[in-house]
Structure formats: C-alpha cells, structure tokens
Amino acid sequence: MSELPTTGDRPAQPSTPRRTDPPPLPDPLPLPVVDNHTHVDIERDGVVMGDGAGVQGVIEAARTVGVDRLVQIGCDRESARVTAEVVTRHPEVLGGVALHPNEVPVLAERGELEEALAEIDGLLRGERIRVVGETGLDHFRTDESGRGVQEDSFRWHIAKAKELGKALQIHDRDAHDDVLRVLAEEGAPERTVMHCFSGDITMARECVERGYLLSFSGTVTFKNAHALRDALAVVPLENLLVETDAPYLTPHPHRGAPNAPYLIPLTVRVMASTLNVSVPELCTALSENSERAYGPW
Template identity: 55%
Template sequence: MPEALPAPIVDNHCHLDFPAGDEPLSVDTRLQQAADAGVTRVVQIGCDLESARWTAEAVARFPEMLGGVALHPNDAAVLAAEGTYDEAFAEIAALAQGERIRVVGETGLDTFRTGPEGHDAQVRAFRDHIALAKELGKPLQIHDRDAHAEVIDILLADGAPEVTVFHCFSGDAAMARLAATEGWYLSFAGTVTFKNNDALRAAAAVTPLDHMLVETDAPFLTPHPHRGQPGSPAMAAITARTLAEVLEADLEAFCAQIWQTSHNLYGPW
C-alpha cells in the first residue's frame, strides 16, 4: 500500500462495485486500506442501471462513501439502440434524488468505444444529464474520451451546471486554462503519473489548486509504478504526491486543499 499522506484527501471518483483482480477484496477492506493511506472519503460512481442501484444501496451502508449515478455514454448509446433509454434514464433521475447521491455522472461523450452510429444518442444523454444536474442542483461529472471540443461546445451551448467536474481529465494545457476561465473543476487520475504523459502534467501545472481534484477511477487507471494492476482508492495517495510535485506545493497543504474542495463540492459526508 502507498505511504500514508500527511493529511486526509478524498478519492473523487471510483467504482467499488467492480471486482478487481483474480481475488477481489471486499469493499470494507478497500476502504480500510484507503483510510490507512490517508484517503478517508470516496465518491462511488454508478454508471449503468445495475451499478447505480448498487451505489444507492452502498452509500447508506458506508459512511465514508457518497455516490453519483448516471448512464455512461457508451451504455446510453446501447440503450437507445435497444429502445430502452427513456425508461433507464427515468430510473437514474429517481435515484439521483437520494440525499447521499451527490453527483450526476459520469456522463458525456466517448468516440473511442462508440462509433458514429451512437453519436446522437450520446449527445442526447449528455444533455439530459446536464439538465438533471441543474434541476437537482448537484455537481455534474463528465466522461470525455476523444471528444474534447464537442463536450465543451455542448456545455457552453446548454449552460454548464454550477459545479462541473471533468472526471479523469485528459486534455492539454489550453483546455485546462479554458476550464479555469469557466470555473470548471479538473479531476486527475493515475494517468498523470505515467512517464510518457508530460502533456497532462503540463495541464495540471496550469490548473488552479482550488479547482483541482484527485481520483483513482478504481479499479482502472492505476498509477505508476503499479500500472497494469487493479487499482483501489488507496492509490489516490500516489497521484496526490505526483500532483503536489508538479505544482511545487507542500504536500500537506496540497492535501488540505483537495479535502476542502471536495467537501465544498460534495460534502458533508
């Protein structure tokens, strides 16, 4: 497990309903390991109907966990093709009203896994989730894969929710500066630790600290030097150390700001 941080932080985005590895650990064990590393709070994201239902139940059992629910853009395209999107989104909208469901997301656009045939369905779902977040007054978490320009265009055209977070931010420094101008938050995952990702570290360097968040997207995007292994919320500690180095910030002060920003957006736990 990572060395413990000098002050606690929040894992802003993880998927603890996903089994991780050949011998997956229990949720209790993963949360305890995270706490031991200084990651004492998590935001659990349910991104399809099954995981959204799991999330709504889990946040009632684990006091260190808050939740978010949505239809992932790739799932939204499949549901639309099946003719079941409206029913599915209605259930997500109902679950999103839960007191401990504090996020609408992850939603957005993904042109990496879904081809042109699913584009219109993804756009519709993205706009539906934007509207839902504004209606409920809850933060929006965005999934943006190979679709930066269009995601930004839709946010500007529809009007972004008051709190808009780019989950697993993957843009460049110019996009980070635009996000700062718009007041959007950027959440950095283990990808910022990858040796060949200087462009993402450059984006982090121009991101205002009070608009920065840390996440794992566990069990995915595990940071270096554990890349390729199943991730867990504890590994947010590794990403936090890298980001503090990039910003040339005192690690304890960095953690305190991440904690405060996370609680401003999602808390109290």
Template identity: 50%
Template structure:
C-alpha cells in the first residue's frame, strides 16, 4: 500500500532501550502539521516519541528567532534540550548583534550544543565567504563555552574539514545527518568526530551511506530525525517526528548486523556523553528542588 502523503507515519513498536533524537526541529515539526509551536504541541510530540522509545530530543535552531524559541522550549519539558546557531544558508547578513545574541543563548545550561553551523554549497542563499566566516566564529564559540559543535555539511565535505583543521576543532564535533561515503567517514573518525545518521540511511539508493554507517565506531554513532524532514523509508515524503528515530535505529542495527537493544544502548550512551545530558538534567533537577 502506498503511504499517504501528508499523514504521519505510524508510531512503531517501542525500542527495547530508549534513544535520543540527536537533531530535530520541534518548531518546524509542529508547523508542518498545522500546530502552534507551543508547550502543548511539544508535549504531544514528545509523548508520541516516548511511546516509540525515543525518550529525549535535541531541538536545533537555524536562525536567531528559532534559537530563542529552542532555548525557551528546552525549559518547558525535561525531555527537551536545545542547540543554537545560525544556519550557513542564513549567514549573508550575520551581524554583530546576531553573534552577541547567539553567544548568550549558547551559555544557557539546557543549550547543549552550538549548531547547526557549517557550510552549504547546495543552496546559494549565502556566499561561501560569509558562510566560512560564520562557521569559524561558531567553532570559536563552541570552544569558549565548552560545548559540542553540531555540523551542517551539504556538498562541502573537503572545505568543512579544512576549516575545522585550520581553526582547531572543539573537543566534540557532531556531523548532523552525516551524508558522506566510507572514505569521508574514515577522515572524520580519524579526527575524533561523531557521525549522526538520519532517515537517508534507510533509503534504497543510500549504499555508500550505509557503508559509512557500518564502519563508524559504535561510540561515535548517533541517531536523529532532522524532523520534519528526511522521514525514513518506507514513509519518505510524509511528515517526520522524533518517534521516527526508532525506524532509523532499527535500520542502523540491521546495517551493522547487531541487536537493536545493543545499538540503542550505545547511541544513547554516546548522546549522554557528547552532550552531557545527564549532568544537565541533574543540575536542572537540583535547581527545581532549591527553587
């Protein structure tokens, strides 16, 4: 039966071990379904995710307004964390005021990463030079605030690595929606980077991507949705939500020839380590008790 475009995919059976959706856009996921991006809609999305074994999410910004929203949304529910940056395609007019605002947001405790930032040579919304300048600034910000850098890399593999090599990488670098082949995966892993896989790893034409997913060390592996985009097979083209990370986790386990419980436990541990999620949650709980 052909999936009906516009309808959410069915919520799958819960994973045996919960995972973190390491990169999603809760505001856009709500909007894609005609819902307001408010606490109630976020709660509904998170409840569906929990029923599939996706127990926490990192909601990611692509401009200043989205960054402010993400940082606020991370205070609405303990299952939500945020990442803040200005997307490379939005950097043509990246001002000093924008930089100051992003820096203040990045310092907030529930903002657990600087991202998504990087280079995008597919779209021509922002000149490459402006993108590189903004990318270098975000790299420096991640180092100054001591948080992971979340990379957007579209048709820019070599230049991404060149900028990271030149500027000096933060301690933790995550390639969101990893899109490279086996050779590029090796080059990233050699540098200590983490590879996060989204719905495209399930697509029928993604042989090179699956080779990279099979190669990535288990402690350098994350799963994500990038919702509302990139819905996993066989629901490609339908609205994506964090619960669909369960489909991708099962596909990754199959690609790697391992039990899905072991895969889920490993990617959850990696998310906890890279983004310091348990520490942030503990601090938040202590703050609530003191308050």
C-alpha cells in the first residue's frame, strides 16, 4: 500500500531547518484530550522534553491547553525503566513499554534479546503500565537480515498484550502489508492501536473493519500530507486517537522545532476540519476512546 514519504515514525525532515526554541502555546482546546503516545525522556537536538522534575513542567504546559492526560512510551530498556518510574510519580501519566522494532536486531546481534524481553515482561506487570508498545515492524531502518527476528519480537509482544490484557501500540514504517498479516495470523488484542498511522485509505478502511484504533500525529498537518488526510477522512470518530510522538513529528507551522504534548491542539483542529466535525465533538471522542483503550487514569 502507498505511503507518504514524510509520514511514519521519526521521519527525516531534510527541507525543514532545526529550531531549538519551543513554539508558543496554541489556543486551548474547549474540552480535554489525551496525548496517547509521547516520549518525555528522549533528547532531540540537545533538548530533553522532560526528565525527573522536568516532567511536571511538560504536564503543566499540556494541561494549560487542554491536554490533561499523557501516555508515556518507553521502547528500549533504559526508557522502559524511566517510564515505569514516571508513571508512579505523575497521576496524569500512564505508560507503555516494549522493545522498538529497530532495537530488536541490535539486541539479537549482541546476544541480549532474551534478557531484554524478560525485563520488558517484568515491567509490563506494573498497574500503571497499560500498553505493550511500541512494537511492530520497520522496513525503513531494518534491512532483510534483521526482519526475521523483528517479526518474532512483534509476535512476542502481541502474545504478551493478550496474556496481560493490555492495549497494543504498533509501530509500522514501510511495512503495512506485513504488519496486517502478522496481526491476522496471531490474532490482534482487543485493543490495538496503530500508532502514528501512515497508511492510505485502503489500509485505514481495513484497520477500521478489524476494529483497530488509528492514532494520528502532527504529520496529518503537513502541507504535503494530502493522502494521509484522505485516509483520516474515512475513519469513524470511535476509531480515532491523537498523539504527538514528541519530541518528533512537530505539527505545522512549527516543523523543525522539538515537539511536546502542549502542541496537540494544532493536530486536533486539523483533524476536526478534515473530518468536518466540531472541535468539541472530536475532543469528546478522543477522550472517550483513550479511556476505552487504556482504562481510567
């Protein structure tokens, strides 16, 4: 299936200059929503969105504009440990942990994959860790030699989500058909989220038919993202989520600056316009869908 070259997780943005100054606060949303995928511990261009006490600043800035809940994702061993700690100190934050698909072949080559999966298994037992993810397939950064072990890891994470009754968040970059195939073969968990959805209309309709939730990020605001907005337009409100994937995928007009949860309103308003619904109606759906996916905060 076709895909915008600028969409997907952590894309290169060669035409956009890097800016380290944080963008200004956007107009607040009329009703609260959830940033259902963010990374408060990741450094981008020398800037860390939040670590230690700094996480509270991230939370407060987001709350100012109507983003009152976050899902923090840890997708390597170190960030998974950070996530497990952050969610115990901040009631506004739930967590997800997994081994990122691009991390898996590296760990396998070092002979560390089994140990790393065992650690993720332990961290997933935490009450405020509600997500297995992000896991999935990445054919952009992982070549043929690493794809077998990557798929095995994806299957392990799917099984773990079903065993523990957790939501599954999927990373899919240049691997649409294989992601859908593996999910069909394994049987997707009841709550399956296509993180940073980057597919076309055909894939969006297939995901909706299967009952998956589609999470849209700042990429949907990009000027050249016509195909992605077309895909969004066919998704029912009950299948939608919104995210930042911060500090990446900063929405227009601030591409090049580090992203953060407080910029979610920019994405929500573009989504509402594309769907031809009011912003309050979309906010209500996004909030309800998040609680359905992850449980109460």
